[in-house]
Amino acid sequence: DQQVKQNSPSLSVQEGRISILNCDYTNSMFDYFLWYKKYPAEGPTFLISISSIKDKNEDGRFTVFLNKSAKHLSLHIVPSQPGDSAVYFCAGATSGTYKYIFGTGTRLKVLA
Amino acid sequence: NAGVTQTPKFQVLKTGQSMTLQCAQDMNHNSMYWYRQDPGMGLRLIYYSASEGTTDKGEVPNGYNVSRLNKREFSLRLESAAPSQTSVYFCASSEIPGLTYNEQFFGPGTRLTVL
Numbered sequence: 001d002q003q004v005k006q007n008s009p010s011l012s013v014q015e016g017r018i019s020i021l022n023c024d025y026t027n028s029m030f031d032y033f034l035w036y037k038k039y040p041a042e043g044p045t046f047l048i049s050i051s052s053i054k055d056k057n058e059d060g061r062f063t064v065f066l067n068k069s070a071k072h073l074s075l076h077i078v079p080s081q082p083g084d085s086a087v088y089f090c091a092g093a094t095s096g097t098y099k100y101i102f103g104t105g106t107r108l109k110v111l112a
Numbered sequence: 113n114a115g116v117t118q119t120p121k122f123q124v125l126k127t128g129q130s131m132t133l134q135c136a137q138d139m140n141h142n143s144m145y146w147y148r149q150d151p152g153m154g155l156r157l158i159y160y161s162a163s164e165g166t167t168d169k170g171e172v173p174n175g176y177n178v179s180r181l182n183k184r185e186f187s188l189r190l191e192s193a194a195p196s197q198t199s200v201y202f203c204a205s206s207e208i209p210g211l212t213y214n215e216q217f218f219g220p221g222t223r224l225t226v227l
Contacts, residue, residue, distance in 0.1 A: 004154075034215070043116070043202050043218030044155070089154060098143060098162055099170065100216065102155040 003027040004092050006103035014111050019077040021106050023090035026071065030092035034100065035064060035075050038087045047088070048075070080110045114138055116219035118203050124225045125193045133188040133222050135203030142208045144186035145170075145216065146178060148199040155202065161186055163208065193226045200224070 005024045013019045023033075031052040036044035050057040050064045050073065057064050063076045077084055087107045091100040116137045125131055137144065146158040147170075157170030161180040175197060177189045186205075190197060200223050204216040 006154075009152075036218075041220070043204075043220050045218070046215040049215070091155075098145070098160050098168075099157055100155075102147075104152055104154040 001026070002104075003030075003101045004090060004103040006088075006090060006106050008106050009104070010107040010109070012109045012111060013080045015082055016079045019075075019080045019084065019108055019110065021075040021077075021088050021090075021108065023073045023075075023103055024071060025073070025092045027092060027094075027101070028071075029094045030101075031095050032093055033064070033066065033073050034091045034093070035062075036089045036091065036102075038089065038105070044089060077108075080108075082110050082112050084108060085110045116203055116205055116217055118201075118219040118222050120222060121220070122223050124227065125190075126227050127194060129193050129226075130189065130191050131193065131224075132190075133201055133203075133224075134185070135187065135219060136185045137203075137205040137217070137219075138184065139205060139217065140183070141205035141217070142183070143206045143214075144180065145204040145206075146176070146186070146188045147202045147204065148172065149202060149221075150199050158188065158201075190224075193224075195226045198224060198226045 034049040035047040038044040066073045087105045091102045093100045119134045142163045145160040147155045159178040161167045164183045203219040206214040206216040
């Protein structure tokens with residue numbers, strides 16, 4: 001049972017346009033969500049998070065939206081830059097626990 | 113600060129061989145984790161250590177053992193490697209989770225191939 005799903009394995013976007021990466025979850029116990037970015041041959045690095053009591057969190061070019069009723073979150077990158085080309089993982093977690101459940105990732109390619 | 117370091121970076125084993133993957137962090141974090149990443153599977157938690165002296169199973173612990181040697185170091189051991197353990201292994205660390213999220217910091221990974 002995949003508790004966190006990223007149904008788009010890959011996405012290509014033109015430089016300067018918006019990138020929208022989607023994530024769905026099934027576990028109602030998750031109360032915060034995180035996005036990680038991963039470049040080839042490197043470990044994942046934290047990008048942005050959101051608590052379940054919020055529906056939006058913004059950090060510079062990155063915004064995460066949470067729709068609890070739909071159990072859906074999305075990461076918006078505006079404007080997209082070639083350096084954003086990477087694999088993006090979303091993860092769900094329950095506060096006070098140690099386990100992050102990761103999705104399978106979406107490979108974003110930003111075309112110059 | 114080096115953050116989270118892992119050794120080795122690459123390893124090739126034959127079926128049945130054993131090896132230990134090493135991980136160390138210099139951020140004074142209490143919690144440490146071992147993940148594996150396989151194509152189409154995302155990152156899956158193998159074992160974690162909430163604090164020095166404790167270890168617990170994650171999603172996919174079979175075929176692995178861990179040791180939390182001290183606060184800095186957390187090793188992952190494969191006693192008898194199998195081809196199904198071919199993967200990229202990541203170590204991570206964080207503060208003890210509280211009421212809010214605690215970002216996990218990842219090492220660069222160890223690419224393991226079992227023939």
